[in-house]
Every structure is written in structure tokens, then in C-alpha cells.
Amino acid sequence: MQSENYTNPPAEVSAYLESEATEERSGWRSHRMRLIILVGVIALAVAYMVYAAFPGNTQYFVSVSEFLDDPRLHDGQTLRVAGALDPESFRREDGSASSRFALGDKEPDVPGLIPGTRVMEASYVGVLPDLFFNPHSEIILEGSYDAQSGVFATDNILVKCPSKYQSLQAENPDAVPGAAGATQGGY
Amino acid sequence: MAAIAGRPAGKASWQRGLRDARLWLLLITAVLMLVDGYLIFMVAPTDAVLGHVQRIFYVHVPISILSFLGFLICAVAGIGYLIRRTERWDRVAHASAEVGVVFVTLALVTGIIWARPVWNAWWQWEPRLTTTLILWFIYVAYLMIRQYAPTPQQGRTWSAVVGIIGFVDVPIVYYSVQWWQSIHPKQVIGPEAAEGALEPIMAQILVFSLVATLALFTYLLLERVALRGIEDRLSQLRREGNTD
Amino acid sequence: MTELPPTNLPYLFAAFAVVWVVFFIYAAYMSWRRQSAQRELDEMRESNGQESGSGGNDGGG
Structure with missing residues (x-):
């Protein structure tokens, strides 16, 4: 069906092909092919990842x-x-x-x-x-x-680990001072 | 040609001003980053559970947030381009997508390095990580569509559409830790954070890091927009040279 | 009993090293590309200078 376009291109297609030449891009079919492959690969990768990350919407553990x-x-x-x-x-x-x-x-x-x-x-x-x-x-x-x-x-x-960060001092004020290193800050 | 000859006289000085602004921003960024490094390594307390490795937090979180900002700018500028159809909108969209990809790549890499000693695994196929990887794929696709589209014109339009639709993944990434129970920690700062999730000094240093990283982000974005501008003018001149 | 945190310094340094190397390379690459494009632009304008007189003025540097 595409080959017909080549033998008898409608006006817009030939205008498009001309604009093509001025844009210094040749082989648009290979460009389109690469684009289709690219989109296909990404779609498959995303589908697989979603499948892997959300197995049947069951819990993670x-x-x-x-x-x-x-x-x-x-x-x-x-x-x-x-x-x-x-x-x-x-x-x-x-x-x-x-x-x-x-x-x-x-x-x-x-x-x-x-x-x-x-x-x-x-x-x-x-x-x-x-x-x-x-x-x-x-x-x-x-x-x-x-x-x-x-x-x-x-x-x-x-x-x-818990969604919580705190220093050793804040967690346990009775802990041996300096045990976790000297970079505890003077605040 | 007429466009070049008819440029307002102020254009050159305006561009010079922008270049100076970039240099100043670079200087400010460098100073902020040095102070940030001092705060992260010398002032921030060591985490009681995770130890020193928790300091990755101060780069991992700001970098992740700014990748979101990059994709937000990309989506907004993409809408602007689809409405106005001017190069300027496309330049901003393209630049912010590329900077956003750099940031989200670093968010993934720092996360992977952090996960190994804490989770005991480099990677988990869990919602937060997977949706972030999908975000990476979407905006890498954005950049590749520009390369592989049949004409640059189509590349700009198609990529704008991808940039706008792809932004849907950003809130999914953000809320994934709330929606699905998983190994990745939930937010410790911002509206979704639990009370007391972050010690005040840690929160202050995180905010400072965010400001410093925002300066760097802005510098990289302006630099990328300027590069696109010069390359556009160059290819325009080349085309005119060919047709003469 | 207080469990002391582990050290894990290699991971910490690896993460910061990756971040800084990537940012530096990205910024340097953009700056290098911008300078070489600017040079080429200036050369082109110089050679076209005669025909489009005012065009050479906004090159700047």
C-alpha cells in the first residue's frame, strides 16, 4: 500500500519529500523504521517492568x-x-x-x-x-x-529501614558520646 | 536574512548580559556546592541506623526532586510549543528534558549505590524504582524521537506530545511509596512526610542541598538553552548558504 | 543495647564521585560544544560578512 504512494505521490507527499531534502535528512524510511522499533522496544520494556513490579496487584510481601x-x-x-x-x-x-x-x-x-x-x-x-x-x-x-x-x-x-532518619544522639541521648564518630555536629 | 538584518540593536548586549548571568550563576553554584559538601560531611549527624552511607540522602533526594522539575518545565514548554509553534518554546522543552534525564539518571544511580549496603540488593522491581525507570525511558524516548523523526518539524511536535503525556508518570513516582507497600522509604520531607521523620538539622541541610542543586540545575538548563540557540543559528546559516 | 551503625564509606564516596563526575562532564561537554559552535558561527559570518553587513555585528564573541 505504501509502494503506490511512491509511484504516484499525492501533492502533499511530494511537498513533504521536498521539505525533507532541504532539512538535510535522507532515508526517511529508515528513520521511521528506527522510530517504530524504538517505540516497540520501549513499550515492551515498560510492559515487562509493570508486570514485574506489580504482580497481579498482590502485596509485595x-x-x-x-x-x-x-x-x-x-x-x-x-x-x-x-x-x-x-x-x-x-x-x-x-x-x-x-x-x-x-x-x-x-x-x-x-x-x-x-x-x-x-x-x-x-x-x-x-x-x-x-x-x-x-x-x-x-x-x-x-x-x-x-x-x-x-x-x-x-x-x-x-x-x-524505617522512613525516618535521626542521629544516634537524638535516638538515644544516653548513648556513649562520640561513639558514632566526632562528626555529630555542635548543634 | 531579513530576520537577521532586522534584529533589534539591543539583542547583542542582551545576549552578553545572559552570558554574564550564566557565569555569575556558575560561580554562585560552585560556592553553594562547596558549603553543601562541608555541611553534608562535617555538620550533618551520622544516622543511627544506616551510618555514614545515609549522607547519600542529601544528594539523592534533591536530584530526584529537580528531575521532576525538569520534566515539569518540559511538559509546560511542550504545551507552549504546540500552541505557539515557535523555536523558543521547543528550545526550553528540549533543554529541560535533557537536563531532566541527566538528573533522573543520577537519582537512579545514587539510589542503586545506596540500596546495596542498606537493602542488601542493588535493585528491586518494586513500584518506586520501576516507575522511576519508566520515567527515564519516557524522556530518553523524548530525546530519541527528536533524532529519529522523519523531519525535525515532526520531531519537535511528537516529542512535545511525549513530554506532556510522559509527565503523568511524575506524580505516580512521587505517590508510589504511599500507594504501594514496599522496601523504598516514604517521603521524609514535604506534605506527605510523617511527623518527626527527619531530625531538624538533617531537614535544614537537606533544604540547603536542594537550593544548591537548584542553582546547578538552573545553570545547566541555561547553558543547554544557549547551546541550542547557537546550534540553531549555525544550522540556519548553513541552510541559507546551501540555497544561495 | 545500642547497635552502632555500620561504616560503608566506599558506597558513600562512590555515590558522590559518580554525581560530581557526571555533572562536571556534562557541563564541560556543553561548554566545549557551545564554544566550537560559536567559533564556527563567527567564521561563517565573517565569510558572509560582505553580503549581510549588519549580520556580523551580533556575533559578540
Whole structure:
């Protein structure tokens, strides 16, 4: 259908092609082709990203108690469970990278786990994140639950921090002065 | 030709004045940035949870906000271009899109560097990061459409449309942390911030950083508009040379 | 128990280095392009100077 335009171009098309020549741009078909490919690639990339970021509009992760309500439902399935570390539960075999710990529900912006909350047993092999033991951290475990052993096998650990920044002094005025460095400012 | 000959006599001095203004702005920006660096590294307190790496905050947040401003200017100037059809509007739209892309790129890069020690991952496919990456794609497409459009005229029109529609993503990026629960922190300053989300001294230094980065943004934008102006005149002269 | 914050200085310096290098390169590149375009513009106007007399005046520098 386009080739007909070439053999018998309407007035506006030929005027357009002439304006083309003065603009020092040749091969407009390749320009148009590149533009179509460009738009196509971007549309596909955006579609994929939206798909990846909002999987079926489900939540980004489930809480420990949501998970514990029916762990069997999640048997073998890869998922994310968020909560706080129970610091008493942490065990590591000497000289090994494998660790065992328990995760419980966490209230946003309140350090530590909710007192008396149920906990989920988890295992992990590897280097722990810097902020893993910080009570402010919300720990997100990526992995799968094994119903047989009752342990959540963690592949990956993410750390979510509160949307709040403050200095050590403001957080805990009783803290040893100067412990966090001399750049605390004189204000 | 008639347009060049008929230029008002004040034009040359006006341009010289603008060039001087850019030089002064560069000087002011440099001073503000030095003071900002001092505030960030010497005055700002170390964050109790994240440690020194939290100082990235003072560049990451202003750079992100100013990328929004760049795309806002791009959308407004795009509307201006579609109505008036004059080069001047297109120049501003083009320049602000390019500066905006530089800023949003740096917002992504500083975020990626900050995420590694804190989240324990460089990147997450979560709403804030994904919508920001989409924003990057939209305005990179804006710049590429100008390159690949069949005629410069069409490039200007199509890119203006992309710049206007693409701006829809900016409020989505901004509110993404409110709308979807995720790993990225929520706003700590501005109307959406929670009470006490930021220690007062940190908020003051952030505002100073924002002013310093705004000066830099304005300098880069003016410089980019001036460059487009000279290049336009050059290509106009070339065309006239060819037709003679 | 107070958990002391981690240090992580390499990430901090990497972020600031990237920001400053990118801003500097972008500004320097624009300034370089503007100067070379201005030079070319001035040369063109000089060679066209005879025919469009007043046109050469607003070159400036």
C-alpha cells in the first residue's frame, strides 16, 4: 500500500519529500523504521517492568502471621515474608556460613518484634546483611517453605529501614558520646 | 536574512548580559556546592541506623526532586510549543528534558549505590524504582524521537506530545511509596512526610542541598538553552548558504 | 543495647564521585560544544560578512 504512494505521490507527499531534502535528512524510511522499533522496544520494556513490579496487584510481601495462618498453602512456592528478627533465636554453627533464626511480626517504626507474637523458623546460608541485627530493620526473607521440616529456607535476605532518619544522639541521648564518630555536629 | 538584518540593536548586549548571568550563576553554584559538601560531611549527624552511607540522602533526594522539575518545565514548554509553534518554546522543552534525564539518571544511580549496603540488593522491581525507570525511558524516548523523526518539524511536535503525556508518570513516582507497600522509604520531607521523620538539622541541610542543586540545575538548563540557540543559528546559516 | 551503625564509606564516596563526575562532564561537554559552535558561527559570518553587513555585528564573541 505504501509502494503506490511512491509511484504516484499525492501533492502533499511530494511537498513533504521536498521539505525533507532541504532539512538535510535522507532515508526517511529508515528513520521511521528506527522510530517504530524504538517505540516497540520501549513499550515492551515498560510492559515487562509493570508486570514485574506489580504482580497481579498482590502485596509485595506477606507478614509472618499472614504466612503462619496457613503455611501449607505456600509449600514449595517462592515468596517473601517480612518481619523482625527474634535476637534470642539466632544460632550459627561455628566456622560455617549457615544460620538459623526466627522471624516474628513487626510494627512499623517500632524497633524489635511485637511482644508475644508468633515466630517462623528460618534457615539461611551466606553472608548476612549489615543491618540484619539492627532492631529497627524489617527483615524480608525470599525463599520457600518446606512443610516437612517446618523451616523457611531463605535464598535471599532484604532489609527495609524505617522512613525516618535521626542521629544516634537524638535516638538515644544516653548513648556513649562520640561513639558514632566526632562528626555529630555542635548543634 | 531579513530576520537577521532586522534584529533589534539591543539583542547583542542582551545576549552578553545572559552570558554574564550564566557565569555569575556558575560561580554562585560552585560556592553553594562547596558549603553543601562541608555541611553534608562535617555538620550533618551520622544516622543511627544506616551510618555514614545515609549522607547519600542529601544528594539523592534533591536530584530526584529537580528531575521532576525538569520534566515539569518540559511538559509546560511542550504545551507552549504546540500552541505557539515557535523555536523558543521547543528550545526550553528540549533543554529541560535533557537536563531532566541527566538528573533522573543520577537519582537512579545514587539510589542503586545506596540500596546495596542498606537493602542488601542493588535493585528491586518494586513500584518506586520501576516507575522511576519508566520515567527515564519516557524522556530518553523524548530525546530519541527528536533524532529519529522523519523531519525535525515532526520531531519537535511528537516529542512535545511525549513530554506532556510522559509527565503523568511524575506524580505516580512521587505517590508510589504511599500507594504501594514496599522496601523504598516514604517521603521524609514535604506534605506527605510523617511527623518527626527527619531530625531538624538533617531537614535544614537537606533544604540547603536542594537550593544548591537548584542553582546547578538552573545553570545547566541555561547553558543547554544557549547551546541550542547557537546550534540553531549555525544550522540556519548553513541552510541559507546551501540555497544561495 | 545500642547497635552502632555500620561504616560503608566506599558506597558513600562512590555515590558522590559518580554525581560530581557526571555533572562536571556534562557541563564541560556543553561548554566545549557551545564554544566550537560559536567559533564556527563567527567564521561563517565573517565569510558572509560582505553580503549581510549588519549580520556580523551580533556575533559578540
